Amino acid sequence: LVRERLLVRSAHKTARVVRLSPDDARDIYRTRAIIEAEALRALAHTRRVPDDARAANAEIAALDDASPRDVVDPDMRFHRSLIDALGSERTSRVYASLASEVVFCMSQVQGASLLPTALIADEHERLLALIEAGDGDAAAALLREHLARARERLVERLGGEPGPEARS
Template sequence: MVENNEVARVPAAVAAALRSEVVSARILPGEAVTEASVSARFEVSRPTARLAIDQLVAAGLLRREANRGARVPVLSRADIVDLYDSRALVESAALASLARTGAVPPAAVAHNRALELAPDEAPFAADDIAFHRALVSAAGSPRLTRMHDALMGEIELCIGQVDANSLWPPSDIAGQHSLILRAVVSGTPDEAARLVREHIETSRDRLLDHVDRATLAEHHRPRP
């Protein structure tokens, strides 16, 4: 619950709290997020709850369904592949552009340092997401940034699943991030693009392996 009741009445604050819960998988894929439940939990009006939910729908973190309200999307294998492949195209272009300047944004360094210091079991999604957003933003292309923003809501769902299921230790993520930063500083666009693409593909493959194993386990689960 948002501590300050005045802040809680601002849709953006409620949306931020909900976003954190969705990305961290405290609200699970397929779970409903209703105006009534949000209104009660955050002690806000139904219109405020609706506006907060609308923000997450616009970001891709929730989907509205006819006669069922909003739910956290359940991403298919094909969804995950498409999202990560699209993300790789955008981020590799952004990193190549950034490497031509040789400038690393301080925010990216700070978030990667947090990942380096985090225990292997610690949540990492917020710092990982912020690291990548900082790099794309620093590339200086408003259009690439808009394309990245359009993808990142659903990508955050994916990263949240990687995090919640402990599929990738933060220290390993930080190690790959450091190689990307080194390529930017050294002014090697092709290397920066290759490294970020491989980094994204690693995350994709770990999540797909988890999805495949979960699907197989469900298929072999005894039926009542």
């Protein structure tokens, strides 16, 4: 957990959970957006929509009445399946190195009910449709909007000044 940047330890001190700053949240989401946007472009080039992404999003859509925290696992599987669909061990490994921090952010967003489940499922469905249509640039733009809303709402929750994306 220390290596995954979820716990902090110092000499002769008890390990403690990392407290994300607004800048940390923005950096995690920025890194995520860079990797995921390029993955969407590549998938759109071949018009390949991973079955695992469809399945994860169907699970999210079925959770409309469930606790927002229940969305975190299928949401992460949705995004992870898009990366893994590239078939690149290195890209998957790079994304995996960020995954714990991404889940940490998602858990805070969903734990505070900052995003409606139906909105997440709808935007995921639109992403898949854009990939299938071969429109990688539009998919990347929608992904950036999708992530920016969550990022800025989390920034506000962490005590920072949210950007305009928080209200989109």
